[in-house]
Amino acid sequence: MQRNLFSYIWRHSRPEQLVILYLVVFAQVAYFISLSLPKAIVNNGIEGKAFRSQPTVTVLSIEIPLPAFLDLGAAWTVFEGFAVAQWPYLVVMSFLFLLSVVVNGQFKKTINTQKGRMGERMLRRLRYELYERILRFPPQHFRKVKQAELATMVNNEVEPLGGFIGDAFVQPMFLGGQAATAILFIMLQSWMLGIVVIALLAVQMAIIPRLRKPVLALGKQRQLTARQFAGRIAETADGIAEIRAHGTVNYERADVSDRLGRIFRIRFELFEKKFVAKFWNNFLSQATPFAIYLLGGYFAISGQMDVGSVVGVLLAYKDLPSPVKELIDWDQQRQDVQIKYEQVIDQFQPEGMVAPELQTLPPGPIPMLAGAVALSGVSVSDDGQIKLLDQVALSFPLGGTLAVIGGAGSGKEVLGQLFARQQRPDSGTIRIGDTDFATLPEPVLGARVSYIGQDTYLFPLSVRDNLLYGLKHRPVADAVYAEDRRAERELFRRESQRAGNPDLDPAADWVDADLAGAATSDELLQRMAEALRSVELEDEIYQFGLRGTIDPARDPALAEALLAARRALHERLREPAFAPLIEGFEAARYNRNLSVAENLLFGTPVGKAFEIDNLAGNAYAQSILKSTGLEDELGRMGLSIAETMVELFSGLASDNPLFEQYSFISADELPNVRLLLQRLGGKGLDAVPAADRPRLISLPFRYVEARHRLGLIDDAMEDRLLAARRAFAEGLPAELRASVEFYDRERYNGAATLQDNILFGRLVYGQAQAEARIGALIGEVLDTLGLRNAAIAVGLEFNVGVGGKRLPAGQRQKLGIARALIKRPQLLVVNEALATFDSRTQDRLRDNILAACAERGVLWIANRAEQARPFADVAVMDKGRLVGRGTHDELAARGGPYADLMSGG
Amino acid sequence: MNLNQEVELLKGVPIFSKVEPAKLKLLAFTSERLSFGEGQELFHQGDQGDAMYVILSGAADVLIDTPGGPIAVAELKRNGFVGEIAILCDVPRTATIKAKEPLTTLKISKDMFYRLVAEFPQMAIEIMRELAHRLEDTNQKLRAATKAA
Known part of the structure; x- marks a missing residue:
């Protein structure tokens, strides 16, 4: 990527920038015309100067004044115009003025729209390029950068660039043009005034940027501190369990407060410096009218200029400070975004990026790998210091199985990581058949080699999407769009191309079912079920179902x-x-294993209206109880329940867990209920005060005859509740119809x-x-x-949640393994992937995986040596070197590290 | 069977005989009444135990695994209780209990059991009495067995 923002913009938006430039030039012509009109209106239309010597004056003639040195006459006449008297002249000129305002506005609108679109396009391109670079970062770079900082850079930090890109070339042209037009006009009126104006502008141009230098430096600091702060917030979210467990919230608070303090200081200083610059800017731009009033007034009084010209100069000047100020602003913004741009792209060119061609899929079917896997003289070191692998030479056939055993620090896991390109050899080569492993494109590698490490990352999608993730190398069938949406999609696609983004459609079918050995969707489902069964996850998914x-x-x-x-x-x-x-x-029978509320509703609530726990409070349910006369019955039941609860729970301490689990009345409420019952003295429901009735009526709603066994619902009560159930369904108003599924x-x-x-x-x-x-x-x-x-x-x-957190760790890992199995890889690399399971599960899963990969290559990095038992071919590693190879018997005969590992378990 | 009938039933169970009726009602209300079909197991030898059972109706066999297959060592009848060892000593179930005919039980959780014993020492004495009876019974069988051998 170019480090100079301007060449980056110019390279990717040249034609658009040129179109806008043409528009700006035309706009200047219209602007110039609009400037000369007021003078004509005042001098001729109102004061009637031109009509003193002649009755009519020519209007609408188009004459372009030519400088004297061209020697072509004073002006070039484009259109002769019409001759009119003073009053029509004023009308025509006034309408012309109005027209020029409209035309100017139109130009502005078109130019701004064009600029906006171009800016957004460039922003899209830039963001995509940055994201694309993240995909190509070398693996070790992710250990150094914080995710949140990457997100902030791609998302927020380049945002102002979008606004600027549209203005990068056009703004200086447009504003410069405006300023030049205004100055030219002033010069035409009076060259002396013009020179004064230019001199004052030069002073402004010289002083303001100088004042703004510290502002830029502070802006740079602000960007860095904001980025780090974003990283810090993400860190807190990631480490929240540790922070709470260690009780270090205050330490975190102190750190964040300190950071915010520094950000505040930078931002406040920015404000101070900005307003100082603004003050001088304002002062200097107001100094010019001062000069025009003084000098222009003198010229007018002494008769060297007419009043109309002075007014014209003033009007022209009215339009001058703002372009000049904006030009200065533009320059400031230019330096600002250049710094921002550099700061961002510097973070996106780490050493050792993956070459783009390694990530493109070769056309045609994905090639099969062939031949043996051979490592020769492979060494890997950690940042060039400690040797993790030392001159490893190892080969095995692609269809065979090989187990690798070794102790901690033996380098066996590094060996596995080589196949996922998580490590790169410092020296030596890996070949598969005749192909250099390092030149295999990632999509080919992804289709033919499966790697499972110790942690599996799951995307926050459904189990299905995670399981099929490894099959999505390219679209296998285009998405089908309805007639009316097709054109829209085509526009969308073309716009992607214009912004240099890929036009691949994520809505297309990306699942390469062939890779899973399935021809139909039923077969694919069968393959998924098999893969899940291999990792003992099928039953859990069935239960989810x-x-x-x-x-x-x-x-x-x-x-x-x-x-x-x-x-x-x-x-x-x-x-x-x-x-x-x-x-x-059964609609016609009371269900004794459902609560009263459930029996009444006799359906599944949809949404909040009829939630079972709140049904007693629902206005419609209450109206049904009233109309069916159930209120009193339920009140009596409630009274009976209250009596039983008071009898049963009175002796218990209020924190007794039985309350929580079994009582219809909470421990806090119980004393009040007891008081109420005492006051009633057995007088029955009629004596209950009106205020207490709703609570009593609501008590039986949770009552389940079969569970609570208070004998409150006899046959007659069942019939009444069934009548209420029918009334509830029959009288249900239309707007509540969607709130329950009967x-x-x-x-x-x-x-x-x-x-x-x-x-x-x-x-x-x-x-x-x-x-x-x-x-x-x-x-x-x-x-x-x-x-x-x-x-x-x-x-x-079932959606597995962020990072798969809705699944327990064991299930996450199992799903990861199933994802690796379903694409039927030619080589499966299992890198201590079963370490999280207990040893019996490890052995079962190992056998299942080996059975699923019969006839395919398996490189098994065993987390315990014992795991290698069923393998005929075993490699032994120690301190980064290969120290033994052969069958168990051969290795056992030689003793050494193999014997130590096997006896150590 | 409603709660009051259940309380009447519990009053007839020796270990609950000294517990006041209101507490028995709470026990009945908060404990699960579980029915087992013929041949169903209440629990299996070796399982972790978290509850004891009082037999309200029906009968069950107490089976112990031996190398020659499970043998019935005792029979539980109405008002008997079982499963207290696992919750008293935190050991796995020492026998398998299998319903001999349709069986109704009251399942008393470990928490509830301790609460009851703490509140009604008489209940502890009843349980001790029953345990002593069982020990004596076992001793007798052991003596008979040694004599036969």
């Missing part, structure tokens, strides 16, 4: 299939072994989970292992109907 939801409108076939599963499950639930475990949802045996419920849809009922309280047994039954039913993968597909939509 059962807890997930689908939109039946978008996937009617699946909704229909799940309804079939519901029917099949309910068929099975008739068997004596399962019958007592579930109480199904239970309907024949309809899929989009608001409820897959499991609830299949179950369509509630587990019965107090049945041993009911949940596990029903879970197994659901699994059986889904298997019979071939729906297990469909449930997994729903589970795959």
